Amino acid sequence: MHHDPLTPVPTRARRRPGGRPGRTGSRAALPLLAAACLLLVAGCSGSTSTSASTPGPSAPTGTATSAGGTGKPTTPAGSAQAERAAAFRKWGIPVLADPPPPPAVKPVKSGKGLLPVVSDVPTTRKIVFVTFDDGAEKDPKFVRMMQDLKIPFTMFLTNAIIQNDYGFFKPLQALGNSIENHTLTHPNLNTESLAAQKHEICGQQTKLTHEYGTAPGLFRPPYGNHNAATKEAVRSCGGLRAIILWRESMQIKKVQFQRPDHMFHPGDIILAHFRGPSELKGESMTKMTANMLRQIAQQGFTVARLEDYV
Ligand SMILES: [Zn+2]
Known part of the structure; x- marks a missing residue:
């Protein structure tokens, strides 16, 4: 440190x-x-x-x-x-452009029986979406960084991981960032019954609504693993309009790309985690985040708010 x-x-x-x-x-x-x-x-x-x-x-x-x-x-x-x-x-990051104004109509349609599974958003704008998962590392410096930078991002939180300090995420939420559903205990949903999946997803829906005052609208399955029962469970909870996956994942220093061109594409969703030095081999969460934002800037992209598009 x-x-x-x-x-x-x-x-x-x-x-x-x-x-x-x-x-x-x-x-x-x-x-x-x-x-x-x-x-x-x-x-x-x-x-x-x-x-x-x-x-x-x-x-x-x-x-x-x-x-x-x-x-x-x-x-x-x-x-x-x-x-x-x-x-x-x-914070040592090239200045990212302001995100363009939100589209009048969200490009990802949901509701009326639709439950889209989204890894990237259809758009021609040079924007990407940043998501932070789980909630393990609760570094006050990360809060200061985001208060300074005002980068939009989405948090997918797991109750078992955040319950020792729900309060940590409130100043991040106060910046306009949504807290979304990532199950109660982070199981591999593919090995769970429908009833267990409902418990994990709907239970977290209730928990987050109670703790943070607003109901999540997006769901991310742990490890990205989901099946037909997951969709049924997500629908049964009410309020969840999409299942969110990702196109890139942030490692310690570098972004890992799924596509062979190793480039961001407009509308890509990036997965990152609330991680600390023990998982980042001594690196801090703020440094990891700076590395990610630097790579976004280097490719001429900026960061927009996922909830404006899905
Ligand atoms: Zn996770």
Whole structure:
């Protein structure tokens, strides 16, 4: 923990020796970032567009296409934008573009007997969706990071894992992020009876509604394992409109891609976890999250809110 390079540092200390080039995100730092990309070719594949389109208020040309859908150029500066840029700089992440406004009609249809199983959302916007599962690691620094960055994300929480501290997730929820259903005890649902699946899913629906004041609308099966009984159980609980899987999963330092091109595609859902040093080989959750956001930025994407699209 002492050596966590992502501990927020005062502005004056930003250029101390040992700071990595990737930690900067301002206009002034773009040439530096480009230089870093030349040095770290492997980490910057697709390079020209990568460094040039690092999204952010100080790079409106890249932003307009990266955000894909706002349809008008971004006005630079503005105190809110300057604050946003400073927050990203503080955590060593290139500034992500603001997400485009939510679509008027959600591209994933649900209700009326439909229960879609979603790994990616149909959209042409250069957006991805970030999800954090289980709830094991309860790192106050992660809360500060998200309060600073205001990145939209979705939490899929398991009661047995969060019950020692329901309160930890409330400030994250207060930022506008939804708490969604990930069962009571995290079983492999494929080996459970219909009755047991109903207990796991509907029981967690009741629990989360009680603890957090709103009923979840999305369900993610542990390990992604689900069968016909899972769908029946999800339907029986009421209130759940989709089963959510994923296209990429965040490892300790790198995003693991399902597709062979190793690229994000518009609308992809990314799986990450509330994980701490014991699972991350000494790395912190904030560092893991920064690694993930950096890779999203490098490919010219930004993060949107899953519940606006499903
Ligand atoms: Zn899980």
